[in-house]
Amino acid sequence: MAEARVRVRGVTIHRPIIYGNTATVLTAAERETCGFPDHTHRWTVAVRSAANAPDSDTVGGADDLSYFIKRVTFKLHDTYSNPTRNIDKPPFELSETGWGEFEIHIRIHFVAESGEKPVTLYHHLKLHPWSLTFQALGTEPEIPSPESAAKFGPVHSWQYDEIVFTDPFQSFLTLLTAHPPTPLPRTSKNPTPFHTSYPASLEETRKPGVPEFTGAMERDEGERLEEAKEKIIKEQEKWKGILLEREKELERLQKLLAAKD
Amino acid sequence: MDATEVGRTTDVSTEILYSTLLEDNEWSKEETDYLFNIAHDYDLRWYVIHDRYEFLDGPPRAIEDLKDRYYSCCRKLIRSRPWSGDEASKSQLLNNYQFDKEREKMRKNYIASLEERTQEEIAEEEALFIELKRLEQNERKFRKERDELLRTLLGIDSGLPDIVAEEEGPASLSTDGLKKKKKGTMDLDIPPTPTNVVSLGPPATKRPQSAKAAVYDEKHCIMRVEPPVTATTKTTHVPVHLRSFKLPIPKATIAPKVTQALAEIGVTHSRLVMPTRENCAKLESLLETTTALIDTKKIVDKVEQDIRVLRARLGLRESEGANGDTQESMQMMDVDESKDGSVNKEGEIDGRSQSVVSTKSGRGRKQVRASTYKHFCIYPDWYEATEERLDFQICGGLYMYNHITACNTSYWLVFT
Numbered sequence: 001m002a003e004a005r006v007r008v009r010g011v012t013i014h015r016p017i018i019y020g021n022t023a024t025v026l027t028a029a030e031r032e033t034c035g036f037p038d039h040t041h042r043w044t045v046a047v048r049s050a051a052n053a054p055d056s057d058t059v060g061g062a063d064d065l066s067y068f069i070k071r072v073t074f075k076l077h078d079t080y081s082n083p084t085r086n087i088d089k090p091p092f093e094l095s096e097t098g099w100g101e102f103e104i105h106i107r108i109h110f111v112a113e114s115g116e117k118p119v120t121l122y123h124h125l126k127l128h129p130w131s132l133t134f135q136a137l138g139t140e141p142e143i144p145s146p147e148s149a150a151k152f153g154p155v156h157s158w159q160y161d162e163i164v165f166t167d168p169f170q171s172f173l174t175l176l177t178a179h180p181p182t183p184l185p186r187t188s189k190n191p192t193p194f195h196t197s198y199p200a201s202l203e204e205t206r207k208p209g210v211p212e213f214t215g216a217m218e219r220d221e222g223e224r225l226e227e228a229k230e231k232i233i234k235e236q237e238k239w240k241g242i243l244l245e246r247e248k249e250l251e252r253l254q255k256l257l258a259a260k261d
Numbered sequence: 262m263d264a265t266e267v268g269r270t271t272d273v274s275t276e277i278l279y280s281t282l283l284e285d286n287e288w289s290k291e292e293t294d295y296l297f298n299i300a301h302d303y304d305l306r307w308y309v310i311h312d313r314y315e316f317l318d319g320p321p322r323a324i325e326d327l328k329d330r331y332y333s334c335c336r337k338l339i340r341s342r343p344w345s346g347d348e349a350s351k352s353q354l355l356n357n358y359q360f361d362k363e364r365e366k367m368r369k370n371y372i373a374s375l376e377e378r379t380q381e382e383i384a385e386e387e388a389l390f391i392e393l394k395r396l397e398q399n400e401r402k403f404r405k406e407r408d409e410l411l412r413t414l415l416g417i418d419s420g421l422p423d424i425v426a427e428e429e430g431p432a433s434l435s436t437d438g439l440k441k442k443k444k445g446t447m448d449l450d451i452p453p454t455p456t457n458v459v460s461l462g463p464p465a466t467k468r469p470q471s472a473k474a475a476v477y478d479e480k481h482c483i484m485r486v487e488p489p490v491t492a493t494t495k496t497t498h499v500p501v502h503l504r505s506f507k508l509p510i511p512k513a514t515i516a517p518k519v520t521q522a523l524a525e526i527g528v529t530h531s532r533l534v535m536p537t538r539e540n541c542a543k544l545e546s547l548l549e550t551t552t553a554l555i556d557t558k559k560i561v562d563k564v565e566q567d568i569r570v571l572r573a574r575l576g577l578r579e580s581e582g583a584n585g586d587t588q589e590s591m592q593m594m595d596v597d598e599s600k601d602g603s604v605n606k607e608g609e610i611d612g613r614s615q616s617v618v619s620t621k622s623g624r625g626r627k628q629v630r631a632s633t634y635k636h637f638c639i640y641p642d643w644y645e646a647t648e649e650r651l652d653f654q655i656c657g658g659l660y661m662y663n664h665i666t667a668c669n670t671s672y673w674l675v676f677t
Binding site (some may be wrong): 007010011012013014015016021082110112116117119121133146148155159161164165166167176177180181183195196198200213219221222224225226228229230231232233235236237240241242243244245246247248249250253254255257 | 278283341342480481482483484485486489498499501523526527529531532533535536537538540544546547550551557558566567568572573574575669
C-alpha cells in the first residue's frame with residue numbers, strides 16, 4: 001500500500017502522556033517477605049495517558065497507549081538485577097522495592113507504522129514526601145523516618161508531557177485518529193500533582209485522594225507565565241525611562257565637553 | 262491598541278521622548294501635538310481632520326502630509342515601546358500604521374488622470390485593448406495548431422503533454438467580458454495602496470477550517486500549519502519528540518541573568534508543569550521579553566559608563582593646573598564600578614578604596630614605571646568583550662588612575 005506511506009504534510013499530532021512514579025512505605029511484614037531486608041519502599045514507575053480513569057486509584061492511565069507505543073524500556077540503577085526491563089504490553093509500568101532514589105531512563109518505542117525512532121526521557125525516582133525545605137544542589141535530601149513518611153500516604157511524582165508527531169504517515173495518522181485521547185477534566189476534586197516548578201501548590205497537593213491532571217493546571221500555569229511577563233514588561237518600561245534619562249545626561253555632558261574644547 | 266492611544270502618551274518623559282524620537286524639521290512639537298489631538302477628536306476621519314485643520318502660523322498641509330506625520334510618529338512610538346505581545350502582532354500593528362506619502366499621491370494623481378480622459382481617449386483605449394486580445398487569441402490558436410501537428414507527426418517523442426488546456430474561447434470577447442476584464446486589469450495597474458485600515462487579525466497561519474474541523478482537530482490533538490514549500494526529505498523530517506524537549510532556552514551568554522530575573526518573580530523556566538503548546542509559546546514570549554529587559558539594562562550600563570568617563574574628563578578639565586581637585590574627579594570616575602548593576606555594594610566599596618589608595622601610590626610611581634604598565638582604554642566595545650577579564654583583574658588588583666596624554670583619554674592601568 002504505497003499510499004499509506006505518504007506523509008501528511010503540515011500536520012502535527014500529539015498525544016498527552018504522563019510519566020513518573022508512585023511510592024509507598026513498606027510495612028514491617030512486607031519488609032520481611034520482599035526478600036531484601038534493607039528495602040523500605042515499594043514503587044511503581046509508569047508511562048500512562050494523562051487523564052485519570054474514572055474511579056481508579058492510579059494517576060492517569062484512562063487510555064490504553066499500546067495503539068501507538070510498542071514497548072517501554074525502564075533502565076534502573078545498576079544494583080538491580082537485570083536493570084534494563086522491557087515492557088511490551090500495557091500497562092507500561094514496573095513495580096519494584098528499594099531504599100534509594102535514583103534516575104530512571106525511560107525509553108519509549110513506537111509502533112512500526114509510525115516510522116519513528118524511540119525517544120528517551122529521564123525520571124528521578126521519588127520515594128520521600130515532597131517538602132518545601134529545598135535542599136541545595138548536590139546535597140542529599142532529608143529523609144524522614146519511615147513512620148512519619150507513611151503518614152503522608154503514597155508519594156507521587158509525575159510529569160505531564162506531550163508526544164508530538166510531525167508530518168505523520170497517512171496510515172499512522174489514521175491509526176492515531178482512531179484513538180482520540182480522553183480529554184483532561186476541566187477541574188477536579190482530586191488533589192493536584194506536585195511539581196517542582198510550582199512549589200506554591202504543595203498544600204493543594206496534600207489533599208487526600210488520587211492526584212489528577214486537569215485543564216485548570218494548564219490554564220493556571222499559562223496565567224502565571226502571563227503575569228510574569230507583565231511584571232517583566234513593567235520593569236522594562238522602568239528601565240527604558242532610566243535609559244532615556246541617562247542618554248539625555250550623556251548628551252548634556254557631551255555638549256558641555258564640546259563647548260569647552 | 263486603540264489607534265489614537267499610541268500617540269497620546271502620558272509618559273513623564275514626553276519631552277525627552279519627543280526630542281529623541283519624533284524630531285522633524287517640518288514639524289514643531291506644538292503642531293504635532295495639535296495633529297494628534299485633532300486626529301483623536303475626529304476619530305481618524307482624515308477628510309474631516311484636513312478640513313478642520315487650522316494650526317496658527319503653520320504651513321499649509323495636504324491631507325497626505327497630515328497622514329504621513331501621524332502614521333510615522335505612531336510607527337516610531339510602537340517600535341520604541343516595550344511590547345507585550347509577540348513579534349508577529351507587533352509587525353502586524355506596524356503594518357497597520359504603514360503609510361507611503363509618495364505612493365498615495367501617485368495613486369490619487371492616477372485616479373485623477375483616469376477621471377479626466379476624454380471620450381475619444383476612452384474609445385481609443387478600448388479599441389487597442391480589443392486589438393491586443395485578438396492578437397493573443399491568434400497566438401494561442403497558432404501554438405495549439407502547431408502542437409497538434411507535432412503530436413500527430415512525432416507522437417510521444419514530441420515531448421508535449423497530452424492535453425493542452427485551452428482556457429478561453431472567443432466568447433470572452435463579448436462586451437460584457439471585456440468590461441470585467443478591464444476592471445480586473447485596472448485594479449492590477451494601480452499600485453497596491455498601503456492599508457491604513459486596521460485589518461482583521463494577524464495574517465492567518467493556520468489553514469482556514471470550519472468549526473467542525475476545529476473540534477475534530479482538538480479532539481485528536483491535531484495542529485495544522487501551512488506545509489513548507491520545499492519538500493521535507495528524510496533528513497529534514499522533524500522526528501517524534503516530547504513537547505518539553507523543545508522548550509525555549511535563553512541565549513547562553515545571558516542565561517544566568519535570565520534565570521535570576523525570572524527566579525525573582527518565582528518562575529522556573531527550565532521546566533513546565535504542563536508543557537502544552539500554548540504554555541511553551543507563553544514561556545517563549547516571556548523569555549523574549551526578559552531578554553529584551555536584560556539588553557536594556559546592559560545599554561543603561563554602557564551609557565552610565567560613558568557618563569562616568571565624560572564626567573571624569575570634565576572634572577579633569579576643570580582641575581587642570583589645580584591639583585587639589587584631581588582627587589574629586591577620581592572619586593567621580595569610580596563612583597560605580599559595577600558593570601551590570603548587580604555587583605554587590607561591598608565589592609564596590611572595596612574596589613573604590615582600593616583604587617583610590619592605589620591611585621595615590623600609583624601616581625608617585627607613574628613617572629618611573631608607566632612604560633611597564635599595560636594601557637587599556639575604556640571603549641564600551643572593549644569593555645563589553647573583556648568583562649570577565651576585567652573582573653579577574655579587579656580581584657588580582659586593578660589600579661586605576663587618570664593618565665593625561667595628548668589625546669586626553671582616561672586609562673586603566675594594570676600592573677603587569
